[in-house]
Amino acid sequence: MNNPTNPLCRDAGIDVPLICGPMFPCSNPELVAAVSEAGGLGMVQPMTLTSVHGFEFRAGLRRIRELTAKPIGMNILLEHGFRRYQERMGEWIDIALDEGVRFFVTALGHPRLVTDRIHAAGGVVYHDVVGRGFAVKAMEADVDGLICVNNRAGGHAGRRTPERLLEEMSDLGVPLVCAGGLATPEDFRGALDLGYAGVQMGTRFIATDECDAHPAYKAALVSHGADDVVLTEKLTGVPVSVLRTPSIDRLGLKATGLERWLLNNPRTKKWMRTWYLGRSMRRLPSGAKGGSPYKHIWQAGKSVEGVRSVVPAGEVVRSCARIMEDPS
Numbered sequence: 001m002n003n004p005t006n007p008l009c010r011d012a013g014i015d016v017p018l019i020c021g022p023m024f025p026c027s028n029p030e031l032v033a034a035v036s037e038a039g040g041l042g043m044v045q046p047m048t049l050t051s052v053h054g055f056e057f058r059a060g061l062r063r064i065r066e067l068t069a070k071p072i073g074m075n076i077l078l079e080h081g082f083r084r085y086q087e088r089m090g091e092w093i094d095i096a097l098d099e100g101v102r103f104f105v106t107a108l109g110h111p112r113l114v115t116d117r118i119h120a121a122g123g124v125v126y127h128d129v130v131g132r133g134f135a136v137k138a139m140e141a142d143v144d145g146l147i148c149v150n151n152r153a154g155g156h157a158g159r160r161t162p163e164r165l166l167e168e169m170s171d172l173g174v175p176l177v178c179a180g181g182l183a184t185p186e187d188f189r190g191a192l193d194l195g196y197a198g199v200q201m202g203t204r205f206i207a208t209d210e211c212d213a214h215p216a217y218k219a220a221l222v223s224h225g226a227d228d229v230v231l232t233e234k235l236t237g238v239p240v241s242v243l244r245t246p247s248i249d250r251l252g253l254k255a256t257g258l259e260r261w262l263l264n265n266p267r268t269k270k271w272m273r274t275w276y277l278g279r280s281m282r283r284l285p286s287g288a289k290g291g292s293p294y295k296h297i298w299q300a301g302k303s304v305e306g307v308r309s310v311v312p313a314g315e316v317v318r319s320c321a322r323i324m325e326d327p328s
Helices: 007-012 029-037 046-052 057-067 083-098 115-120 132-140 162-169 185-194 215-223 246-251 257-264 269-281 302-306 313-325
Strands: 018-020 041-044 072-077 103-107 124-129 145-149 176-179 198-201 229-232 240-243
Touching: 007 124, 007 145, 018 029, 018 313, 029 041, 029 057, 029 072, 029 313, 041 057, 046 057, 046 072, 046 083, 057 083, 072 083, 083 115, 115 124, 124 132, 132 162, 145 162, 162 176, 162 185, 185 198, 185 313, 229 246
Parallel strands: 018 041, 018 198, 041 072, 072 103, 103 124, 124 145, 145 176, 176 198
Antiparallel strands: 229 240
16 A cells, blocks of 8 residues: 555555665666565666666566566666667657656656656656756656756756755645765655655665675675765766776766867757766677676766665665654
């Protein structure tokens, strides 16, 4: 039975307003299922499911369904320049809807590309935003909620604090989810007390038993702190939060010369980002999974400060549920 008093729980059909953020390459089926089974929302990242873990997309969804019958969500990256990706995205959405997925999170593009289609099937769309301007555009596309990505997030981090994002968007009339810098039950409760409808955690769920990230990746998350997190443009063309390692120092943090020009040119920026992404994926050795492929290039947010052990994913969800019931 989901929590009908919380808008995120109501939209997603879950008990605890906690989303496991979709992660490339760490959102393996066992992690997605474990979070949902415990009462949160596990999120499918299609490129992770297919390119990293080798599933045909429908087969991957059915593998998750073997592990849990509870709701799962799906991440849709909208802004990629190649037509074949757009076609695959459309196919993934159709398959997901056919397999019963009804909660979607869109990012890196305009959600109008998919909102009508998902709403027509009875689905819900939340959209990643880093500021009010992006949020207003998303609202014009009739999204149902917003994932507010702050300056402490892993992956493609924002620039504003959680408090600033809430202040900017609290009048928009849709559920707001806090994403970034959250790892502990106290962090979770604090975001709800601020006024957020829910929380999205990513880094915390990498350091779990069910995530098949390499043990060295998990150990790095446990041993590093917030000051060890840096932003690099050299993985996707957009700043990505990673742990600083010798590999990152060699790769560099800023695009330079021709790369910078291509990223700034409206005609070539999508192609350039796709090229960056393809180059990053080529770092995946044959058969590699989870956090090991990037040879010590490990995504992480400032929430590493609160990651001090590797635990079951379900325990992360249950600890947040307990603090909701008894914040003392």
